[in-house]
Amino acid sequence: MYAVVATLLLCFTDAVLTLNILGRGGSELNWFMAQLIERDVQLFAWVKMAASGLGLVFLVAHAEFKIFRWFKVRHVVSALVPVYGVLVVYELVLLSS
Numbered sequence: 001m002y003a004v005v006a007t008l009l010l011c012f013t014d015a016v017l018t019l020n021i022l023g024r025g026g027s028e029l030n031w032f033m034a035q036l037i038e039r040d041v042q043l044f045a046w047v048k049m050a051a052s053g054l055g056l057v058f059l060v061a062h063a064e065f066k067i068f069r070w071f072k073v074r075h076v077v078s079a080l081v082p083v084y085g086v087l088v089v090y091e092l093v094l095l096s097s
Contacts, residue, residue: 003081004056007056007077007080007081007084008053011048012049013088014084015048017088017092020095021091021094021095022037033048036048056077059073059074059077
């Protein structure tokens with residue numbers, strides 16, 4: 001459960017940092033998210049958090065399923081923490097330069 005909470009917190013941090021980067025002249029590379037940001041920043045935040053939350057619920061519900069017969073879905077959930085961590089560090093580097 002720690003991995004789920006950490007992933008949601010990192011997802012929220014990613015959204016905040018993304019908006020800061022955009023405010024400094026950066027661009028959103030994800031076409032769908034860029035469309036949401038252009039339409040409404042709050043809509044972007046809601047959709048991002050809802051998609052992440054629902055995706056995590058799906059993964060947790062299938063935590064014991066095996067992928068390619070040798071690792072379980074719960075390992076995917078655990079792997080999301082360092083992946084999002086690297087993304088957040090990258091965004092912090094972008095903001096510091």
